[in-house]
Amino acid sequence: MLRGLMICPDSTLAGSLQEVLQETRQVDVVRDLDRYPENLELLRVLRAHTPEVLLISTEQVDKALAAVHLVEEHMPGLPIVAVSSHADASVLIQLVRTGVREFLSAPFQVGAVFEALGRVEQLAAKQPAGPSEIGHIYTFLPSKPGVGTSTVAVNAAIAMGRSVGARRKALLLDMDLSSGIVGFLLKITNLHSIIEAAENSHHLDESLWERLITRRQNLEILHSGRLNPDFRINSAQVQALMEFARRNYAAVCVDVSGNLERYSLEVMQESKQIFLVVTPEIPSLHLAREKLTFLQQLELAERVTVLLNRNHRRAVIGKDQIEGLLGVPVSMAFPNDYQGVHRALQAGRAVEPASELGKQFASFALRTLGDKAEASPKAKTESKKKLAEYFSLLPGRG
Numbered sequence: 509m510l511r512g513l514m515i516c517p518d519s520t521l522a523g524s525l526q527e528v529l530q531e532t533r534q535v536d537v538v539r540d541l542d543r544y545p546e547n548l549e550l551l552r553v554l555r556a557h558t559p560e561v562l563l564i565s566t567e568q569v570d571k572a573l574a575a576v577h578l579v580e581e582h583m584p585g586l587p588i589v590a591v592s593s594h595a596d597a598s599v600l601i602q603l604v605r606t607g608v609r610e611f612l613s614a615p616f617q618v619g620a621v622f623e624a625l626g627r628v629e630q631l632a633a634k635q636p637a638g639p640s641e642i643g644h645i646y647t648f649l650p651s652k653p654g655v656g657t658s659t660v661a662v663n664a665a666i667a668m669g670r671s672v673g674a675r676r677k678a679l680l681l682d683m684d685l686s687s688g689i690v691g692f693l694l695k696i697t698n699l700h701s702i703i704e705a706a707e708n709s710h711h712l713d714e715s716l717w718e719r720l721i722t723r724r725q726n727l728e729i730l731h732s733g734r735l736n737p738d739f740r741i742n743s744a745q746v747q748a749l750m751e752f753a754r755r756n757y758a759a760v761c762v763d764v765s766g767n768l769e770r771y772s773l774e775v776m777q778e779s780k781q782i783f784l785v786v787t788p789e790i791p792s793l794h795l796a797r798e799k800l801t802f803l804q805q806l807e808l809a810e811r812v813t814v815l816l817n818r819n820h821r822r823a824v825i826g827k828d829q830i831e832g833l834l835g836v837p838v839s840m841a842f843p844n845d846y847q848g849v850h851r852a853l854q855a856g857r858a859v860e861p862a863s864e865l866g867k868q869f870a871s872f873a874l875r876t877l878g879d880k881a882e883a884s885p886k887a888k889t890e891s892k893k894k895l896a897e898y899f900s901l902l903p904g905r906g
């Protein structure tokens with residue numbers, strides 16, 4: 509199935525398109541936008557989801573064309589299918605002048621849609637630089653300081669480095685400017701930091717990058733440097749840095765502070781997945797819920813899965829209860845291993861791969877990197893609904 513991005517402000521049209529797509533089973537809509545996005549938003553969506561086909565409705569031709577042009581500039585060759593509630597010759601003519609090659613109008617006939625998407629599949633198969641060459645960004649977000657996010661991010665990144673294959677590498681970025689710890693955890697002595705990378709983000713090249721990063725086997729690390737709570741990485745810098753990282757690495761792990769600063773949110777906008785780290789304790793879960801509500805307003809909540817850290821047998825709150833409480837899946841639990849974490853810290857490296865915790869990191873890395881199958885559109889909407897229902901039952905903050 510092709511990963512599809514759908515832009516369709518007309519909800520009736522969107523509904524019937526989704527229906528026919530589910531029937532033909534050629535396209536899995538990984539993101540649907542109920543509005544024509546601004547350029548920046550569209551770019552982010554393209555990068556975060558690397559769609560293989562764009563389905564765009566034409567009720568506002570100007571806006572649709574603007575989006576099509578942007579896509580052609582940034583993802584040349586991405587097959588574009590125009591969709592409309594009725595066949596309109598003048599719109600068709602305008603579209604044919606662009607790269608749009610397929611046009612579907614309601615009411616959708618399963619046979620016609622199947623054939624058109626069959627041609628799109630052939631087009632997509634010919635694309636040279638497959639999206640698989642472009643790395644994905646993963647944000648590690650603490651529900652509350654001290655839940656172990658940086659520890660998880662460091663170990664997950666090292667495990668990803670081991671799993672990406674000899675030809676490619678993983679990158680770990682410490683973007684916690686107020687209390688970055690990655691450099692300390694890995695005993696990094698390089699004086700260069702993310703600040704310089706941000707300041708030079710518009711002319712990053714291999715030789716400059718070489719000086720900024722520290723290499724540990726198949727993982728490269730950029731730490732946050734001295735404490736810089738007042739430094740802000742601006743939007744353009746985040747963009748440029750993420751683009752550079754994505755082009756050069758198979759996987760990019762970003763450790764953030766949990767203060768939801770603007771630049772952290774921008775990194776999340778660029779991320780394929782956001783891992784919200786919690787511990788099985790009430791304060792952590794309370795703040796996790798608050799963060800999810802906030803992320804939901806930014807339409808980021810559906811990228812969130814929970815990592816349950818410092819889990820132990822006697823924990824009074826279990827995985828199922830956490831899922832019920834937060835309305836998002838707990839994708840993995842990591843055991844509490846104070847000794848193991850402490851030994852790793854002293855040595856400045858990952859926890860022992862043969863330990864229970866070490867094995868969890870390895871399987872987390874494999875699962876995350878191999879996670880091609882995204883939740884089906886239906887499952888997504890359902891989990892979204894569930895979350896919304898849950899929050900609507902909660903009293904507001906006093």
Ligand SMILES: Nc1ncnc2c1ncn2[C@@H]1O[C@H](COP(=O)(O)OP(=O)(O)O)[C@@H](O)[C@H]1O
Binds near residue numbers: 657843849
């Ligand atoms: N799975 C674990 N088992 C035991 N201790 C852990 C585990 N994960 C993290 N810790 C400890 O928790 C503390 C906070 O970790 P840190 O990674 O700095 O959290 P955060 O980045 O969320 O603030 C550290 O002392 C760390 O050693």
Ligand SMILES: [Mg+2]
Binds near residue numbers: 659765
């Ligand atoms: Mg941290």
